[in-house]
Amino acid sequence: MRGQLKIQEMAFVIVALVLLFALLAIFFTSWRLHSVKDEVTALQEYAGGQLVGQLVNTPELEGPCQGCVSWDSAWILAQRNGTIGDRWNVDYLAVEILGINQTCTGQTYPACGQITIVPGKAYGTAQRAFSAVCYWDHTIKQERCQLGMILASGGKA
Protein backbone atom coordinates (compact mmCIF):
# COMPACT_ATOMS: atom_id res chain seq x y z
CA MET A 1 0.00 0.00 0.00
CA ARG A 2 2.81 2.39 0.95
CA GLY A 3 4.65 1.55 -2.28
CA GLN A 4 1.56 2.44 -4.33
CA LEU A 5 1.30 5.77 -2.50
CA LYS A 6 4.92 6.59 -3.37
CA ILE A 7 4.36 5.71 -7.02
CA GLN A 8 1.28 7.98 -7.03
CA GLU A 9 3.27 10.84 -5.47
CA MET A 10 6.02 10.42 -8.03
CA ALA A 11 3.49 10.38 -10.87
CA PHE A 12 1.95 13.62 -9.59
CA VAL A 13 5.35 15.27 -9.38
CA ILE A 14 6.25 14.13 -12.93
CA VAL A 15 2.93 15.42 -14.32
CA ALA A 16 3.45 18.76 -12.50
CA LEU A 17 6.96 19.05 -13.91
CA VAL A 18 5.80 18.24 -17.46
CA LEU A 19 3.05 20.88 -17.18
CA LEU A 20 5.52 23.41 -15.82
CA PHE A 21 7.96 22.86 -18.69
CA ALA A 22 5.12 22.93 -21.23
CA LEU A 23 3.97 26.31 -19.89
CA LEU A 24 7.52 27.63 -19.96
CA ALA A 25 7.94 26.41 -23.55
CA ILE A 26 4.69 28.12 -24.62
CA PHE A 27 5.75 31.35 -22.91
CA PHE A 28 9.19 31.26 -24.52
CA THR A 29 7.83 30.43 -28.01
CA SER A 30 5.25 33.23 -27.92
CA TRP A 31 7.92 35.68 -26.78
CA ARG A 32 10.27 34.64 -29.61
CA LEU A 33 7.48 34.77 -32.20
CA HIS A 34 6.59 38.28 -31.06
CA SER A 35 10.16 39.50 -31.56
CA VAL A 36 10.38 37.74 -34.96
CA LYS A 37 7.17 39.53 -36.02
CA ASP A 38 8.70 42.88 -35.01
CA GLU A 39 11.84 42.08 -36.99
CA VAL A 40 9.79 41.13 -40.09
CA THR A 41 7.83 44.39 -39.86
CA ALA A 42 11.04 46.39 -39.53
CA LEU A 43 12.61 44.62 -42.51
CA GLN A 44 9.48 45.19 -44.62
CA GLU A 45 9.65 48.87 -43.73
CA TYR A 46 13.33 48.91 -44.63
CA ALA A 47 12.63 47.28 -48.02
CA GLY A 48 9.83 49.80 -48.58
CA GLY A 49 12.21 52.64 -47.87
CA GLN A 50 14.69 51.24 -50.40
CA LEU A 51 12.10 50.89 -53.18
CA VAL A 52 10.56 54.28 -52.53
CA GLY A 53 14.02 55.86 -52.28
CA GLN A 54 14.81 54.61 -55.79
CA LEU A 55 11.54 55.95 -57.17
CA VAL A 56 11.93 59.39 -55.56
CA ASN A 57 15.31 59.88 -57.19
CA THR A 58 14.08 59.22 -60.72
CA PRO A 59 14.12 62.29 -63.01
CA GLU A 60 10.37 61.87 -63.66
CA LEU A 61 9.47 62.51 -60.01
CA GLU A 62 12.43 64.45 -58.65
CA GLY A 63 11.62 67.79 -57.07
CA PRO A 64 13.72 70.91 -56.45
CA CYS A 65 15.82 69.29 -53.72
CA GLN A 66 17.57 65.96 -53.12
CA GLY A 67 14.96 63.34 -52.22
CA CYS A 68 12.01 65.71 -52.79
CA VAL A 69 9.08 64.83 -55.01
CA SER A 70 7.55 67.28 -57.46
CA TRP A 71 3.78 67.43 -57.00
CA ASP A 72 3.31 68.63 -60.60
CA SER A 73 5.44 65.78 -61.98
CA ALA A 74 3.42 63.28 -59.96
CA TRP A 75 0.22 64.71 -61.44
CA ILE A 76 1.59 64.53 -64.99
CA LEU A 77 2.63 60.90 -64.46
CA ALA A 78 -0.82 60.11 -63.09
CA GLN A 79 -2.34 61.23 -66.40
CA ARG A 80 -0.54 58.37 -68.17
CA ASN A 81 -3.05 55.88 -66.75
CA GLY A 82 -0.52 53.76 -64.91
CA THR A 83 1.72 52.96 -67.91
CA ILE A 84 4.75 54.03 -65.87
CA GLY A 85 4.06 51.06 -63.56
CA ASP A 86 5.44 48.58 -66.09
CA ARG A 87 8.58 50.62 -66.60
CA TRP A 88 9.25 50.98 -62.87
CA ASN A 89 8.07 47.48 -62.05
CA VAL A 90 5.47 48.60 -59.52
CA ASP A 91 1.86 47.45 -59.09
CA TYR A 92 0.82 50.50 -57.14
CA LEU A 93 2.28 53.95 -56.67
CA ALA A 94 0.80 56.97 -54.95
CA VAL A 95 2.06 60.27 -53.58
CA GLU A 96 0.40 61.93 -50.61
CA ILE A 97 0.68 65.25 -48.85
CA LEU A 98 0.06 64.47 -45.18
CA GLY A 99 -2.80 66.27 -43.52
CA ILE A 100 -4.90 66.74 -46.70
CA ASN A 101 -7.46 64.00 -47.14
CA GLN A 102 -8.84 64.97 -50.54
CA THR A 103 -8.03 62.75 -53.53
CA CYS A 104 -6.75 64.62 -56.58
CA THR A 105 -8.99 64.85 -59.63
CA GLY A 106 -9.10 67.25 -62.55
CA GLN A 107 -11.36 69.47 -60.46
CA THR A 108 -9.47 69.38 -57.15
CA TYR A 109 -5.83 69.51 -58.35
CA PRO A 110 -3.55 71.07 -57.05
CA ALA A 111 -5.34 71.75 -53.73
CA CYS A 112 -5.65 68.06 -52.89
CA GLY A 113 -3.70 65.47 -50.93
CA GLN A 114 -3.43 62.21 -52.84
CA ILE A 115 -2.27 61.46 -56.39
CA THR A 116 -2.44 57.85 -57.52
CA ILE A 117 0.14 57.37 -60.26
CA VAL A 118 -0.25 53.61 -60.71
CA PRO A 119 -3.66 52.40 -59.53
CA GLY A 120 -3.19 48.87 -58.18
CA LYS A 121 -6.14 46.52 -58.06
CA ALA A 122 -5.04 44.26 -55.22
CA TYR A 123 -1.69 45.44 -54.00
CA GLY A 124 -1.88 44.22 -50.40
CA THR A 125 0.23 46.25 -48.01
CA ALA A 126 2.04 49.06 -49.79
CA GLN A 127 5.57 49.92 -48.77
CA ARG A 128 5.88 53.51 -47.66
CA ALA A 129 8.38 56.21 -46.88
CA PHE A 130 8.22 59.89 -46.05
CA SER A 131 9.35 62.49 -48.53
CA ALA A 132 9.07 66.24 -48.97
CA VAL A 133 6.50 67.02 -51.67
CA CYS A 134 7.13 70.34 -53.38
CA TYR A 135 5.01 72.64 -55.56
CA TRP A 136 4.77 76.30 -56.55
CA ASP A 137 2.53 78.08 -54.04
CA HIS A 138 0.87 81.10 -55.65
CA THR A 139 -0.24 82.53 -52.29
CA ILE A 140 3.32 82.97 -50.99
CA LYS A 141 4.86 83.22 -54.48
CA GLN A 142 7.59 80.65 -53.83
CA GLU A 143 8.23 76.92 -53.91
CA ARG A 144 6.62 75.25 -50.88
CA CYS A 145 7.54 71.78 -49.62
CA GLN A 146 5.25 69.84 -47.33
CA LEU A 147 5.68 66.57 -45.54
CA GLY A 148 4.40 63.79 -47.75
CA MET A 149 4.50 60.09 -48.23
CA ILE A 150 5.23 57.77 -51.14
CA LEU A 151 3.35 54.49 -51.19
CA ALA A 152 4.51 51.76 -53.53
CA SER A 153 3.98 48.11 -54.09
CA GLY A 154 6.44 46.28 -56.32
CA GLY A 155 7.20 42.80 -57.46
CA LYS A 156 6.07 42.33 -61.05
CA ALA A 157 8.95 40.02 -61.88
Added chain:
Amino acid sequence: MKRGQEEIVGFGVLLVVLAIVGVILLGMYLRSPVPESGLFPEGGSFLDALPHVTSTCALQGDRFISAHELMVQCVTQPGKQCASEQRVCSVLNGTLTQAIHTAFPIGSRIQGYRFTLQEGDEPATLILSEGNCSTYRGDQRFLPNTRYSLSLFVCG
Protein backbone atom coordinates in the same frame (compact mmCIF):
# COMPACT_ATOMS: atom_id res chain seq x y z
CA MET B 1 16.21 7.82 5.19
CA LYS B 2 12.90 8.79 6.79
CA ARG B 3 9.87 9.75 4.70
CA GLY B 4 9.99 13.44 5.78
CA GLN B 5 13.68 13.66 4.76
CA GLU B 6 12.92 12.15 1.35
CA GLU B 7 10.28 14.80 0.67
CA ILE B 8 12.59 17.62 1.72
CA VAL B 9 15.28 16.29 -0.65
CA GLY B 10 12.68 16.07 -3.45
CA PHE B 11 11.54 19.64 -2.79
CA GLY B 12 15.14 20.82 -2.82
CA VAL B 13 15.79 19.09 -6.18
CA LEU B 14 12.67 20.74 -7.59
CA LEU B 15 13.86 24.18 -6.46
CA VAL B 16 17.28 23.60 -8.04
CA VAL B 17 15.67 22.55 -11.37
CA LEU B 18 13.44 25.65 -11.33
CA ALA B 19 16.39 27.90 -10.52
CA ILE B 20 18.39 26.46 -13.44
CA VAL B 21 15.46 26.99 -15.85
CA GLY B 22 15.01 30.54 -14.53
CA VAL B 23 18.68 31.37 -15.04
CA ILE B 24 18.59 29.98 -18.61
CA LEU B 25 15.49 32.06 -19.49
CA LEU B 26 16.96 35.19 -17.89
CA GLY B 27 20.17 34.70 -19.85
CA MET B 28 18.22 34.38 -23.12
CA TYR B 29 16.20 37.50 -22.31
CA LEU B 30 19.29 39.56 -21.48
CA ARG B 31 21.06 38.43 -24.66
CA SER B 32 18.10 39.43 -26.88
CA PRO B 33 18.49 42.69 -28.87
CA VAL B 34 17.72 45.87 -26.95
CA PRO B 35 14.52 47.41 -28.38
CA GLU B 36 16.10 50.91 -28.35
CA SER B 37 18.44 49.89 -31.17
CA GLY B 38 15.57 48.52 -33.29
CA LEU B 39 15.24 49.36 -36.95
CA PHE B 40 12.87 52.18 -37.74
CA PRO B 41 13.27 53.05 -41.43
CA GLU B 42 10.16 55.24 -41.44
CA GLY B 43 11.95 57.41 -38.89
CA GLY B 44 14.94 57.67 -41.23
CA SER B 45 12.88 58.78 -44.22
CA PHE B 46 11.00 61.22 -41.95
CA LEU B 47 14.30 62.77 -40.82
CA ASP B 48 15.47 62.93 -44.46
CA ALA B 49 12.29 64.75 -45.54
CA LEU B 50 11.84 67.03 -42.53
CA PRO B 51 14.61 69.59 -43.27
CA HIS B 52 13.07 70.33 -46.70
CA VAL B 53 9.64 71.20 -45.31
CA THR B 54 8.78 74.89 -45.71
CA SER B 55 8.16 76.56 -42.35
CA THR B 56 5.81 79.40 -41.49
CA CYS B 57 8.75 81.68 -40.69
CA ALA B 58 9.47 84.39 -43.24
CA LEU B 59 12.95 85.90 -43.25
CA GLN B 60 15.06 87.74 -45.80
CA GLY B 61 12.44 89.71 -47.67
CA ASP B 62 9.37 87.66 -46.84
CA ARG B 63 10.84 84.38 -48.08
CA PHE B 64 9.53 81.45 -46.06
CA ILE B 65 12.53 79.45 -44.94
CA SER B 66 12.86 75.68 -44.75
CA ALA B 67 12.88 73.70 -41.50
CA HIS B 68 16.61 73.14 -42.18
CA GLU B 69 17.33 76.89 -42.16
CA LEU B 70 15.03 77.36 -39.18
CA MET B 71 16.94 74.75 -37.15
CA VAL B 72 20.25 76.45 -37.95
CA GLN B 73 18.80 79.87 -37.04
CA CYS B 74 17.39 78.51 -33.76
CA VAL B 75 20.76 77.07 -32.73
CA THR B 76 22.96 79.99 -33.86
CA GLN B 77 20.64 82.99 -33.25
CA PRO B 78 17.89 81.86 -30.87
CA GLY B 79 16.72 85.42 -30.22
CA LYS B 80 16.05 86.16 -33.90
CA GLN B 81 12.48 86.87 -34.94
CA CYS B 82 10.50 85.95 -38.03
CA ALA B 83 8.46 88.53 -39.96
CA SER B 84 5.49 87.53 -37.80
CA GLU B 85 7.54 88.71 -34.77
CA GLN B 86 7.64 85.18 -33.34
CA ARG B 87 11.02 83.89 -32.25
CA VAL B 88 12.62 81.39 -34.65
CA CYS B 89 12.83 78.70 -31.94
CA SER B 90 9.15 79.08 -31.16
CA VAL B 91 8.20 78.66 -34.83
CA LEU B 92 10.60 75.70 -35.06
CA ASN B 93 8.90 74.03 -32.09
CA GLY B 94 5.52 74.45 -33.77
CA THR B 95 6.73 73.25 -37.18
CA LEU B 96 8.42 70.14 -35.78
CA THR B 97 5.59 69.24 -33.39
CA GLN B 98 3.04 69.53 -36.19
CA ALA B 99 5.17 67.42 -38.55
CA ILE B 100 5.71 64.70 -35.94
CA HIS B 101 2.03 64.63 -34.96
CA THR B 102 0.97 64.40 -38.62
CA ALA B 103 3.45 61.63 -39.44
CA PHE B 104 3.18 59.63 -36.22
CA PRO B 105 -0.20 60.30 -34.61
CA ILE B 106 -0.21 59.09 -31.05
CA GLY B 107 -2.69 56.26 -30.71
CA SER B 108 -2.64 52.51 -30.82
CA ARG B 109 0.47 52.16 -32.99
CA ILE B 110 2.60 54.99 -31.58
CA GLN B 111 2.40 55.75 -27.89
CA GLY B 112 5.10 58.36 -27.62
CA TYR B 113 8.16 59.95 -29.22
CA ARG B 114 11.38 61.74 -28.43
CA PHE B 115 12.94 64.13 -30.96
CA THR B 116 16.28 65.84 -30.42
CA LEU B 117 18.40 68.38 -32.26
CA GLN B 118 22.00 68.58 -31.11
CA GLU B 119 25.43 69.75 -32.16
CA GLY B 120 28.06 67.00 -32.07
CA ASP B 121 28.32 65.50 -28.59
CA GLU B 122 26.95 68.63 -26.90
CA PRO B 123 23.74 68.39 -24.85
CA ALA B 124 20.64 68.55 -27.06
CA THR B 125 19.64 72.08 -28.09
CA LEU B 126 16.06 71.09 -28.65
CA ILE B 127 14.13 68.19 -27.16
CA LEU B 128 10.53 67.43 -28.03
CA SER B 129 8.86 64.49 -26.37
CA GLU B 130 5.45 63.13 -25.62
CA GLY B 131 4.13 59.97 -24.02
CA ASN B 132 5.74 57.90 -21.33
CA CYS B 133 7.77 55.03 -22.73
CA SER B 134 10.49 52.79 -21.41
CA THR B 135 11.80 51.43 -24.71
CA TYR B 136 12.18 53.28 -28.00
CA ARG B 137 13.17 52.49 -31.58
CA GLY B 138 14.32 55.18 -33.93
CA ASP B 139 16.87 56.67 -36.22
CA GLN B 140 19.32 59.53 -36.49
CA ARG B 141 20.49 61.79 -39.31
CA PHE B 142 22.94 64.60 -39.76
CA LEU B 143 21.49 67.88 -40.95
CA PRO B 144 23.14 68.30 -44.41
CA ASN B 145 26.18 70.60 -44.48
CA THR B 146 26.14 71.20 -40.72
CA ARG B 147 27.44 69.58 -37.54
CA TYR B 148 23.94 69.19 -36.18
CA SER B 149 22.18 65.87 -35.86
CA LEU B 150 18.51 65.02 -35.62
CA SER B 151 17.15 61.95 -33.94
CA LEU B 152 13.65 60.58 -33.63
CA PHE B 153 12.71 57.68 -31.41
CA VAL B 154 9.19 56.38 -31.06
CA CYS B 155 7.59 53.74 -28.89
CA GLY B 156 4.48 51.70 -29.24
